[in-house]
Amino acid sequence: MAKENLPAFVADHAVCELQASVYALSLVGSYPRNAPLVDRLSALAAEELRHFRRVSREARRLGAPMKTTRRNFYVAELRAACRRDREPERGLDLLLVAALIEARSHERFTLLLGHVTDARLSKIYADLAEAEARHGPIYLDLAIAHAGEEATKKRLDEFLDVEARALALPPRAEIAVHGAA
Numbered sequence: 001m002a003k004e005n006l007p008a009f010v011a012d013h014a015v016c017e018l019q020a021s022v023y024a025l026s027l028v029g030s031y032p033r034n035a036p037l038v039d040r041l042s043a044l045a046a047e048e049l050r051h052f053r054r055v056s057r058e059a060r061r062l063g064a065p066m067k068t069t070r071r072n073f074y075v076a077e078l079r080a081a082c083r084r085d086r087e088p089e090r091g092l093d094l095l096l097v098a099a100l101i102e103a104r105s106h107e108r109f110t111l112l113l114g115h116v117t118d119a120r121l122s123k124i125y126a127d128l129a130e131a132e133a134r135h136g137p138i139y140l141d142l143a144i145a146h147a148g149e150e151a152t153k154k155r156l157d158e159f160l161d162v163e164a165r166a167l168a169l170p171p172r173a174e175i176a177v178h179g180a181a
């Protein structure tokens with residue numbers, strides 16, 4: 001990444017962490033009787049919020065404003081493919097979208113680690129890569145518990161196609177690490 005893009009990237013990343021926390025909490029609010037989901041996603045939301053606090057301080061240090069109203073087109077394409085009218089399809093899709101976003105964000109952090117020279121940011125991104133590696137599998141586990149293994153596998157394949165198409169679209173947004181705009 002070009003050095004001059006780093007402040008904007010960090011500010012965008014902070015917004016993604018906030019959105020990841022809000023998304024996890026919205027699932028907790030939607031499925032309050034699902035005890036494993038409530039426990040695991042409230043813990044995950046707390047972790048994303050800690051990431052937000054850490055990264056937003058770095059954005060401030062670099063003088064980059066956070067744009068909380070920006071649209072993440074990659075996420076929007078995934079969300080548009082979600083089924084909303086019945087269960088377990090609704091929950092399955094919401095959980096799988098999060099699993100995919102988390103998997104991609106982990107990949108990006110791993111890539112980024114080789115390019116960031118700022119010592120403070122290197123440390124933060126190393127810590128975050130470790131955390132994000134755990135998040136995708138949590139969502140996948142919850143999806144399987146919600147809808148069964150077969151339905152989850154089938155739908156994951158469909159979402160991978162949606163994702164491939166979304167990633168092939170010409171870029172229309174700022175860099176996005178992860179999040180659920």
Ligand SMILES: [Fe+2]
Binds near residue numbers: 020048
């Ligand atoms: Fe995070």
Ligand SMILES: [Fe+2]
Binds near residue numbers: 020102131135
């Ligand atoms: Fe995450």
